[in-house]
Amino acid sequence: MTHTEPASPAKAGIIRYLRQNPNVTRKSIADALNLPPTTFIAYLGDLEDEGFLIADPPRPSRRKGEWPSYRVNDAIVTALYLRLGQEIGEI
Secondary structure (H helix, E strand, O other): OOOOOOOOHHHHHHHHHHHOOOEEEEHHHHHHHHHHHHHHHHEEEEEEEOOEEEEOOOOOOOOOOOEEEEEOOHHHHHHHHHHHHHHHHOO
């Protein structure tokens, strides 16, 4: 799995929100960021697939109708942040 940048302001907003408010559900995130449900759910899936988010329970073990809570994979996000800082000469 490659960890690239989140690639959109909305995805970055999700990561920012979850770093400050870990272990919340989709509804809490969507309400806080005022994102449309279809777009938002796709972004969560992308971020989870790319390793930026950790869901509990993870997608493979979720039952239909089960609402996971999400948190940021701090190791991945911090590594990306440090790599960016090094690439632009600020670290």
